[in-house]
Amino acid sequence: MGKVIAVANQKGGVGKTTTAVSLSACLAYLNHKVLLVDIDPQGNATSGVGIEKADMDQCVYNVLVEDLEAKYVKVPTMVENLDAIPATIQLAGAEIELVPTISREVRLKKAIDSVKDEYDYVIIDCPPSLGLLTINALTASDTVLIPVQCEYYALEGLSQLLNTVRLVQKHLNKQLMIEGVLLTMLDARTNLGIQVIDEVKKYFQDKVYGSVIPRNVRLGEAPSHGQPIILYDPKSRGAEVYLELAKEVMTNGQRVR
Numbered sequence: 001m002g003k004v005i006a007v008a009n010q011k012g013g014v015g016k017t018t019t020a021v022s023l024s025a026c027l028a029y030l031n032h033k034v035l036l037v038d039i040d041p042q043g044n045a046t047s048g049v050g051i052e053k054a055d056m057d058q059c060v061y062n063v064l065v066e067d068l069e070a071k072y073v074k075v076p077t078m079v080e081n082l083d084a085i086p087a088t089i090q091l092a093g094a095e096i097e098l099v100p101t102i103s104r105e106v107r108l109k110k111a112i113d114s115v116k117d118e119y120d121y122v123i124i125d126c127p128p129s130l131g132l133l134t135i136n137a138l139t140a141s142d143t144v145l146i147p148v149q150c151e152y153y154a155l156e157g158l159s160q161l162l163n164t165v166r167l168v169q170k171h172l173n174k175q176l177m178i179e180g181v182l183l184t185m186l187d188a189r190t191n192l193g194i195q196v197i198d199e200v201k202k203y204f205q206d207k208v209y210g211s212v213i214p215r216n217v218r219l220g221e222a223p224s225h226g227q228p229i230i231l232y233d234p235k236s237r238g239a240e241v242y243l244e245l246a247k248e249v250m251t252n253g254q255r256v257r
């Protein structure tokens, strides 16, 4: 049965989507069956794996709001072993439309539960908020992976995220655990990055991955080509480190089991 991992941090632009897309593609490259679920109305993960949003008649919106079965919305991607449930701008209305509906927090969980037997990993790319979409992702997940950007205010806002995780654990999903904390966009030329790594490690200790994602031009370019880094430039430092991360996530899973 597939392990479900939400990639979440309500802070914008910290590398959630880059991580969700790159990790999914690297796990698929390592011969795992992977489903990437985009629940951000920006749809960046969707276009990041080469799916043309304008061509989509249906997306995760129809699953969440209209109870369409997930099997009708998931599509293969250009990466072997990697399927995706896309998001389009239509999803922007879901947060409000879901408010008065029954079991509004468990809709994504129901959808993912119906297909997760087909996969080894299901990776969910969350929007930069702690609203109903992210709550749905945390409720559907076994674990949450938190990207933290190596910058001055790195830890700011994380207590809110951890508080939301605790609330979900208490009321909606007792099993939810922290998968790991991933340091992203490290600029190795500055001391600041090193200081932030120390600070985050002090706080999260062994939850911090050994793989630290560097700031890498090729990682920044890949989305505009609609290709995950492992296809766009497999020899780049970005691809190498995301592949290392995928291996860490795989061994982490073995440790938990």
Ligand SMILES: Nc1ncnc2c1ncn2[C@@H]1O[C@H](COP(=O)(O)OP(=O)(O)OP(=O)(O)O)[C@@H](O)[C@H]1O
Pocket: 011, 012, 013, 014, 015, 016, 017, 018, 019, 040, 042, 044, 126, 127, 128, 184, 185, 186, 213, 214, 215, 216, 217, 219, 220, 221, 223
């Ligand atoms: N390691 C990196 N090196 C260079 N550029 C990166 C790196 N990681 C992410 N980027 C770029 O930084 C921007 C923000 O990254 P990304 O979209 O992954 O963040 P996000 O947390 O998903 O943002 P949002 O909160 O808007 O969803 C993007 O333009 C992305 O291409």
Ligand SMILES: [Mg+2]
Pocket: 016, 017, 018, 040, 044, 126, 127
């Ligand atoms: Mg994003």
